[in-house]
Amino acid sequence: MHNDNGSDSPQVAEASSTLSAKMRRGDLFAEKCPSRDVLKHVTSRWGVLILVALLGGTHRFSDLRRKTVGVSERMLAQTLKWLEGDGFVARKAYPVVPPHVEYSLTPLGREVGLKVQALADWIEGNLPQIMAAQPAPEK
Amino acid sequence: MHNDNGSDSPQVAEASSTLSAKMRRGDLFAEKCPSRDVLKHVTSRWGVLILVALLGGTHRFSDLRRKTVGVSERMLAQTLKWLEGDGFVARKAYPVVPPHVEYSLTPLGREVGLKVQALADWIEGNLPQIMAAQPAPEK
DNA sequence: GTAAGTACGCACATAAAGGTAAGTACCCAT
DNA sequence: ATGGGTACTTACCTTTATGTGCGTACTTAC
Secondary structure, three states: OOOOOOOOOOOOOOOOOOHHHHOOOOOOOOOOOOHHHHHHHHHOOOHHHHHHHHHOOOEEHHHHHHHOOOOOHHHHHHHHHHHHHOOOEEEEEEOOOOOEEEEEEOHHHHHHHHHHHHHHHHHHHHHHHHHHHOOOOOO | OOOOOOOOOOOOOOOOOOHHHHOOOOOOOOOOOOHHHHHHHHHOOOHHHHHHHHHOOOEEHHHHHHHOOOOOHHHHHHHHHHHHHOOOEEEEEEOOOOOEEEEEEOHHHHHHHHHHHHHHHHHHHHHHHHHHHOOOOOO
């Protein structure tokens, strides 16, 4: 996908020069910016559900699996890894014999979780209006 | 995908009985709820960009195409249709000879747009912290 | 008159996301 | 000792999303 990013235009702001105060965030329209990936993780099919579920407290892997109806183990593990990698989810594994792992939100995770939930809530709340706008629900 | 939705559990709340006050919104954990699709459209790869772009005012098709660097005509048209179908974008076509179409946000669209932008902004603003959390940026 | 721009639609192809099934290592209840 | 639960991983396959390129109908610019 030929992203002719010709000159080395900064995607995320030089992380060690003028950082602190201004911190230019080159996202949205900059394809290579890592924040795009973060957004992807957070708004992924199961990411939203997991974040919201965890807003309700610590959960074990299988608890999440049961609560998030329809998710496969593969995707649950994958999504949790993404969120963990982004620093939103904290994983605590107990070295007991039948595996026991607990997942919870980090302070940062709680923040995004709330934002995501806010968006989801807005959509839910305005669904009737949205549906009313168009009789033919384009798939 | 055997969604054993056994009994007819409401996905979106009966839109004409206990509506007004309570309005049960059966989203998030209800796979069949249309709000899932809306979320998908809104958080899609180009949906976010388009909404943000339109927050800046009315745009023509090719204006959007140029502004949203990297989008293909196909996807731009597709995403605009989704958003139009959801009642977020208003399409106005002038019956002139070289096609002239203008896209803008509806009041509803402006609201979601702001929510989406809020999430995106949060992520952008906290990217340094997010990146700092994990040295290995899981793809 | 030849090229380019406009706003798409259509068909084909690939990439990415997601699902399915099975395996692992070990424990507890029956 | 057989089955089920726990927390995953890996290999394989399907679905969905997105990209590429071409065609249109007509006009203005060169």
